[in-house]
Amino acid sequence: MSADVSAARRRDVLDALRRGAVPAAGLDLLAVGLDRFERAAADDLAAVAAGGSVFKAIRGEYGSGKTFFTRWLAERAKKAGLATAEVQISENETPLHRLETVYRRLTERLTTATFPPSALRQVVDGWFYALEEDVLAADEATGDDPVAFDAAVGELVDRRLADVGRTAPAFAAALRGYRSALTGGDEASAAAVLAWLGGQPHVAASARRAAGVRGDLDHFGALGFLQGLLVVLRDSGFRGLLLVLDEVETLQRVRSDARDKALNALRQLIDEVHGGRFPGLFLVITGTPAFYEGAQGVPRLAPLAQRLATDFTANPRFDNPRAVQLRLAGFTEASLVELGGRVRDLYVAGSAGDAAGRERIERLVDDGYLGELAAAVAGRLGGKVGVAPRLFLKKLVGDVLDRVDQFDDFDPRRDYPLMIAAAELTDLERNAARADDIDLELDDDLELDDDLELDDDLDLDQP
DSSP states (O other), X not given: OGGGSOHHHHHHHHHHHHHTOOOSSOGGGGOOSOHHHHHHHHHHHHHHHTTOOEEEEEEOOTTSSHHHHHHHHHHHHHHTTOEEEEEEOBTTTBOXXXXXXXXXXXXXXOBOSSOOSOOHHHHHHHHHHHHHHHHHHHOGGGGGOHHXXXXXXXXXXXXXXXHHHTTOHHHHHHHHHXXXXXXXXXXXXXXXXXXXXXXXXXXXXXXHHHHTOOSOOOHHHXXXXXXXXXXXXXXXXXXXXXXXXXXXXXXXXXXXXXXXXXXXXXXXXXXXXXXXXXXXXXXXXXXXXXXXXXXXXXXXXXHHHHHHOOOOOSOGGGOOTTSSEEEOOOOOHHHHHHHHHHHHHHHHHTOOSOHHHHHHHHHHTOHHHHHHHHHHXXXXXXXXXXXXXXXXXXXXXXXXXXXXXXXTTOOHHHHOOOOEEGGGOOHHHHHHHTOTTSOOOXXXXXXXXXXXXXXXXXXXXXX
C-alpha cells in the first residue's frame, strides 16, 4: 500500500511524525489494531449520511490512542461526505455544562474535506448558493427581478428552517441578516452577524439590530443552533457532521455543581441524538475508564450510567464494536513494532535513493531493531508501552531513518544510543518517566533541559 501513496501525502505524514505530532491526514496508513472497528464505523457513517444519528463513547487509558481513533474516524467521515469538528472539553475554556461554549468551539473547528477550520463561512455561503440555484430552477425568470429573487430566497430559507424556527427562530433571522448585509455590500456587518451565528459573544449591537437578533447565544439556544447548522450542512451538499467531544474525563475535576450540570447536559445530548432531533449527527465522546466507572464520573448520574452501560467482562477480543461504548486496549510492544514497520515501509517507498539504499534501510531497520527501539523507549517511560507511540515514532523517523538514509556508514545498533531530552516529553510521558517503579539516574548538575540517560543497560548500542 505504501507504494500507492502520493509523495505529498507521504511527506506530510512523515514530517508530522518527525515533529512528534499526529498527522493531520493519512491516519489510515498508521491505523494498527483498528481493523475490528472498520465495518461498524462504516455502517454508522452510512446511517448518518442517510439522515440518521449515532452516538458512541470511546473508552481508554491515557495514551491508549483515543485521539488517534477519533481522527482516524474523522478522516473516514470526510471521505463519506461529512463535515467534522473536534472539541476539547476543559473546565475553563469549554465547560460541558455550558453548551453555548461547546457550540462556539464546534463552529471554530468546523472542517470539511475541502476547507480547513473554520469552514463556517464557506458552508453558509455554499448553502445560500444552493438555495439561489433552487429558486432559479423553479422559476428562471425570477432572476431578472432582484426584489422578487431576494423574496423567493427568503421564503425558501424559512421553509428549509421551519423545524428549527420553532426552537431557535434567531438562527434563521441571523442567516437572513447575513445575506442582506452581503448583498448590501456591508462586509463588516456580514462578518459580525456570522460570528454571532457561530456563537461568538460580544458582537456589535448595531450588527445584531440590523439582523433582527439580540443578546448572546445561551445554553438552551445552542441545541437549536446545532439543529440549524445540520440543516445548512445537508443543504450545502454535506451528508452530516461528526462531532467529537474529547477528554470528557476532565469533568471529574470540576466543582460538584458544575459536574452534575455537565453530566446532565451530556445525558440530554445523548437523548436528543437517540430521539432523532439531530438527523445527520455522529456524536462521539472520549474518556478514561475512571470517568465511566468512578464515583466522580458517569455513575454519579444514574440515567447517564444506564445509557452508557456496556459489558466489558469478556475477553477484549470479543468486545462488540457496535456497542454504545468502545474499549481501546492501547499498544503492546508487538503492535508498536507493526506500526514501526508501516512507517519504515512508507519511508522506504518515498526514499530518493537507489534500490541498494532502500534495501539498506530495510536491513538496518528491520523488525528486530524496531522491537529493540520500542522496548527501549517504553523502558524510559516506566515500561508503559501505551504511552510510547508518539516518542517511538519521533525517534524512529527523525533520529534513525533519516540518518540511515543520509549517512552510508550509519548503523543504528552501533551508532545510536537512545537519548531522551526532558524538554521533548509531554506531561503524560514525563509522569510515566518519573514513576516510582523506574530508577532515574541523573547527573547532579543535570538541568531540566539536558539529555536524560535513564537505565544505561537499555542503550541500543549494548548487546
